[in-house]
Amino acid sequence: MKPAPFQYTAPETVEESLVLLHTFREEGKPLAGGQSLVPLLNMRLARPSVLIDLNRVRELSYIHDEDATVSIGAMTRQRAVELSSLVREKLPLLAEAVRYIGHPQIRNRGTVGGSLAHADPAAELPVVTLVLGAQLVVRGLEGTRVLRPEEFFVSFLQTALAPEELLVEVRFPVHRTYGTAFLEVARRHGDYALVGVAAMVQMDGERCTEARLGFTGVGPVPVRLPEAEEAATGRPLDDSTLGEIARIVAARLDPHSDIHASATYRKEVAGILAGRALRLAAERFKQREGA
Amino acid sequence: MKRRAQTNASRRTPQARRSKQAKVSLPPLWTRKEIRLRVNGVEYTSTVDVRMTLVDFLRHELGLTGTHVGCEHGVCGACTILLDGQAVRSCLLFAVQADGAEITTVEGLGTPERLHPLQEAFRDHHALQCGFCTPGFLMSTLAFLRENPEPSDEQIREVLAGNLCRCTGYQGIIDAVRDAAQRLRSGYGA
Known part of the structure; x- marks a missing residue:
């Protein structure tokens, strides 16, 4: 038997889940898709007393079209997001990024809420919520909090969730008038990102009128770089602009070195990827306008 | 052995015993x-x-x-x-x-006497040596080909990235999956 002993419980409603979390606090651990938590249990890096399996909480699995917003329940499988025509049409950045999460075999189980609550520094979904300006809906017995990604992601594997709280929904605003792109460099498709970049732009002819740039895998939490975004704004996305952005990115990011890549390499890749993502997003903006 | 949370009082905080959650009966702990x-x-x-x-x-x-x-x-x-x-x-x-x-x-999938077309394709293309990884490859591929009966090589490579093989260098496996798709499409042995 790999994991240390625990007690298992399988609530069927959010209300039951919240009461369980409130009852067991630090001793209880919610289990979503299990694609990160079960490895931690198998390696005994995590040893909760009570495992609260959310997989039978059906009410947390949905993708709702609310016109200017798309709301996704925390227990929605990543694979369901990937295959959703609504997500592809209204949240193309999310649809593109989700394909980089692990492998299909992982995405069949992995959930949207699980990935966000786990807050791996190289994960794809956190940076998507950051760039799109999503709202994270957190419930406890005492009430509901709606957090911005900047508030939700605290540090390596740390979020603003209290032990008795549950992430129940993510609300993504629909940005119809933008072009978006997600690019990532990893050792192998499906591996954790060395660097991932999410870009979102508006163009007026060849001139960029607004840009957002988010990075994953280069620090404890996903980051946007306002200085690089400003460098793109009001200018054509030509070699000179993108060169300047690459320099800003390399100067402002402070990634770590590990067995997969040095910090210097990560900075270099982040700068180049930022330029490619901006260009791709601009092309898509033009296609959208032309269509 | 069944244990119900309600009887497990030592784990519950004073706040937990009060008010709101009295309305919701807790699911059992096992x-x-x-x-x-x-x-x-x-x-x-x-x-x-x-x-x-x-x-x-x-x-x-x-x-x-x-x-x-x-x-x-x-x-x-x-x-x-x-x-x-x-x-x-x-x-x-x-x-x-x-x-x-x-x-x-x-x-x-199949039996030694009557292999599944997917297994036959793996055998015919030398898609295994030691065979340790093979069951995983077969099951990944089975689900994949049901969803994508006519996959591109790029799609095949992408889905196979979820399985590790230390013997074959993958080329035989990719050939086998391509061929298996063809065999399954033509209804061979299915």
Whole structure:
């Protein structure tokens, strides 16, 4: 038997889940898709007393079209997001990024809420919520909090969730008038990102009128770089602009070195990827306008 | 052994005993639990430790040792099975979570006398040497070809990235999957 002993419980409603979390606090651990938590249990890096399996909480699995917003329940499988025509049409950045999460075999189980609550520094979904300006809906017995990604992601594997709280929904605003792109460099498709970049732009002819740039895998939490975004704004996305952005990115990011890549390499890749993502997003903006 | 949270008072904080949650009765806490599931069309009922992974249950309790245990943290793909038709890692699920599920393992594919077209394609293209990873590759591919009967080489490579093979260098496996898609499309042996 790999994991240390625990007690298992399988609530069927959010209300039951919240009461369980409130009852067991630090001793209880919610289990979503299990694609990160079960490895931690198998390696005994995590040893909760009570495992609260959310997989039978059906009410947390949905993708709702609310016109200017798309709301996704925390227990929605990543694979369901990937295959959703609504997500592809209204949240193309999310649809593109989700394909980089692990492998299909992982995405069949992995959930949207699980990935966000786990807050791996190289994960794809956190940076998507950051760039799109999503709202994270957190419930406890005492009430509901709606957090911005900047508030939700605290540090390596740390979020603003209290032990008795549950992430129940993510609300993504629909940005119809933008072009978006997600690019990532990893050792192998499906591996954790060395660097991932999410870009979102508006163009007026060849001139960029607004840009957002988010990075994953280069620090404890996903980051946007306002200085690089400003460098793109009001200018054509030509070699000179993108060169300047690459320099800003390399100067402002402070990634770590590990067995997969040095910090210097990560900075270099982040700068180049930022330029490619901006260009791709601009092309898509033009296609959208032309269509 | 059943344990109900309501009787487990020592774990509950004073706040927890008060007010709101009195309205909601807590679901039971288990250390062992009875499960019912179908594996390769056969119904099983068994009582399992809740911390037993599904792959250990399949191998140790049901004797279905075709599903292999590799890394036990979701990286190698050797334990891939179908859970309600979807390819998943059976080392990242607990048996207790499969209560009520329909499972297919490599034993449900073909028999030594009558191989599944997918297995024949693997044999014909030398898509295995030691064979340790093969059950996982077969089950990943089975689910993949059901969804994509005419995959591109790029799609094949992408889905196979979820399984590790240390012998073949993958080329034979890619050839086998391409050929298997063709065989399945033409209804060969199906």
